[in-house]
Amino acid sequence: MSVWALTGIPEIQPGDDLVEVILAALERDPDEPLEDGDILVITSKILSKAEGRIVEAEDREEAIRKETVRVVATRPREGGGATMIVENRLGIIGAAAGVDASNTAEGTVLLLPVDPDGSARQIAERMRAALGVEIGIIVSDTLGRPWREGQTDVAIGAAGVHVFEDYAGKTDAAGRPLAVTMPCLADELAGATDLVKRKSTGNPVAVVRGLGHIVGGLDLPGAAAILRPAERDFFRLGTDLAFEQGFDAGVASVRGAGGSSAGGSGTGDSGSGGSDATTPGAQNAEDETS
């Protein structure tokens, strides 16, 4: 597999046609032209800029609120303000709803693209037609993770690429089913290109060659397929917020039920935590405390 950053992508302005910009850069690029099976990973930032998703920096907090559909966790930040982990409009869970204050024009912040999967599909469609080669498109963004310091680039948009290598039905070398193993190729692709993009700044597009076996039709699921529904997630709510909601439910259970068993009331009060995303785990209590 070879991975290289596409050079000569100019500063993107609102209204720019990214496909034309990338095609022009490809013509000027010293590397060979794109081939069947190549995958282009595009930093979401330039897609946002082309879409004119720029707002005044003073409106950053308001912009974050507008992009937020659900607060997952928050904690006061050293030096004031609060770090907010939220689920944004696209269903992506991350800090500040993806509102980006770095590498934007002074006094402005950048919102995530309107529809990264849709844009990826359009870009793939037009570039496949223009170049006559079957390429895949990934739109990448930088996300932090629980439990691990630092950030990695992941896929927030995809088209013409298998975002997962689905092992369902397959077996390991010893014949055991590998159903639970489902590597997220799209996220690994985004991270891989981040390594070359940051070698020289200002290279928001990178090419991955040698993985033609994971490139396919434009009807393949996009990056939205990577997003796990909150109700299926063990960490749909931050620890502090979940504890607070549990605390309130516990107090209510005693007061409301005149001191009846916490466990029973806990089950009954499951919905009273105040967040639709919270389905407190009374039925999981035994497992959790074992």
Place this chain on the structure above:
Amino acid sequence: MSVWALTGIPEIQPGDDLVEVILAALERDPDEPLEDGDILVITSKILSKAEGRIVEAEDREEAIRKETVRVVATRPREGGGATMIVENRLGIIGAAAGVDASNTAEGTVLLLPVDPDGSARQIAERMRAALGVEIGIIVSDTLGRPWREGQTDVAIGAAGVHVFEDYAGKTDAAGRPLAVTMPCLADELAGATDLVKRKSTGNPVAVVRGLGHIVGGLDLPGAAAILRPAERDFFRLGTDLAFEQGFDAGVASVRGAGGSSAGGSGTGDSGSGGSDATTPGAQNAEDETS
């Protein structure tokens, strides 16, 4: 950047010397010999096998318990049993404490290596001496993530590689500080090599060439530096478990304090959640519910 899997690594047996095995494979490998700045990413599985970290499959649950230092979240699994997210001996948070039941000999499961960072350092030291080139070593494992389906390979051991590109003190193109941006290069490297390793199974070692700028001394921090301390993490405890602990604390606050204000009691009872990892966020309540 070019990434390729090293071919001809035989099935590893307990007691095998991984360095000798890899050096032999390198000699047989059609690709050029290693150069200064190359990074070798080794799947933790073969390190575990070489260390003889194999236990009988019937003892899997017991092995998981032994490897576990803290239960982070758990939920009943469809078809019986429970999915456990735990912090293991190494401080890594993941499913089943990294105890692996796939691609092992029938009737056996594999534990994580004893000391991935230490092993990475030893391997890097010996290979640098044997080949006379400054290479980096990453030990990779496959981890799931909250909020996103599927798994990616990440670094659980590292030597001679900058695990982070630390932007602290640096500024973006507009001169604003990028202190919060700290890309985890080691995890992105592990994920990148997973893409080539799985093209042909049985290739547990891959080479990354072209990132010599992130290869350095063997005194660089290892992958342990990637692990975020629980007390600094927003998701140190699963939602259900945190809610349960909050519920119990809420009940206790009313009974104990004879029904005094939940908020006040909540603050006072912060420690009563029952888990050292829980420092319930009474002081964060306003932010969290805003």
